[in-house]
Amino acid sequence: MKKFAKKIAAVALSVAMVGGMFAGCSAASNGDDAKTSNKKTSYKIGICQLVTHDALDAATKGFEDKLNELGKADGITFDFDYQNASGDSANCTTIANKFVSSNYDLIMANATPALQACVTATAASKTPVVATSVTDYAAALDIKMNPTDPTGINVTGTSDLAPLDKQAQQIIDLFPDTKTVGVIYCSAEANSKPQADGVKKALEAKGVNCEYFAFSDSNDISAVAKNAASKVDVIYIPTDNTAASNGAVIDDACTNANVPVIAGEEGIFTNTRAVATLSISYYALGETTAQMAYDILVNGKDPATMNIQQTDGLTYKYNSEQAKKFKANIPDGYEEATTAEATTEE
Structure with a gap:
């Protein structure tokens, strides 16, 4: 077994050395290009909105508008799949499961029942979830946390709690x-x-x-x-x-x-x-949520460590x-x- 392990190690070392030689030849000319080519320029985002009404609609619009604005500046596009649950929590679950099975890059959950469904649906995949129009994340997620603490899981977002x-x-x-x-x-x-x-x-x-x-x-x-x-x-x-x-x-x-x-x-x-x-302004709340989503997708931030955001307006x-x-x-x-x-x- 030891001899076999040594042979495997030797082969791996040889491959690494050869690969390193070729990589070294190309790194000087196109190293920066390689990094650029690995960066995604398009993302698929699922939006699960609980129901149609002015506040939630405004938050969704602010979210889409701001992400498109941020993406345009960096040559990045976002493909939104907007789904409305018509006030039915069971529909939120169906929508969230569809987003996960479709391997979307991120899910935006608009309102508490939508958030709860998305958290359950992403438990295994750990697909990032950003939420908005959620008043109390501790109550919604049944976890102990202060109003603006990180959740510690694959979820972050914005709170619509007014004083x-x-x-x-x-x-x-x-x-x-x-x-x-x-x-x-x-x-x-x-x-x-x-x-x-x-x-x-x-x-x-x-x-x-x-x-x-x-x-x-x-x-x-x-x-x-x-x-x-x-x-x-x-x-x-x-x-x-x-x-x-x-x-x-x-x-x-x-x-x-x-x-x-x-x-x-x-x-x-x-x-x-x-x-x-x-x-508060729900449109502005949606914009803040969009910035958080952008930081996750493009800048590599971890939603588990991102504080819940509130609006000052x-x-x-x-x-x-x-x-x-x-x-x-x-x-x-x-x-x-x-x-x-x-x-x-x-």
């Missing part, structure tokens, strides 16, 4: 006489309850009562919204995809009860005809018609929504 204490203060500023706030959210969305808890804690510290009104799916929204609107002074809706997609239903219940709505993000603000919102917006109707106290620094933003689309 909950400031959103609570917004309610008090707009409606100083508020005694009870009702929080409407979907119990099936991992990110919604932590937001509700954060706003409740901040409100109760200011002496304002806060009650939860949770629905399990879109079939329950109307009944839950009507019940909430009959019992509270103001409705608050956190960043919640199911609520955003069914904003007209919540708007109808609150309008009939003559109760104002404060929204956790702009899509809900628009779709529920809320009085106001303190929201916060905007206070109000609907002048609804503010007047509910006699809201609009502080300085608020931006009036355009007609298109303030009107619910049919």
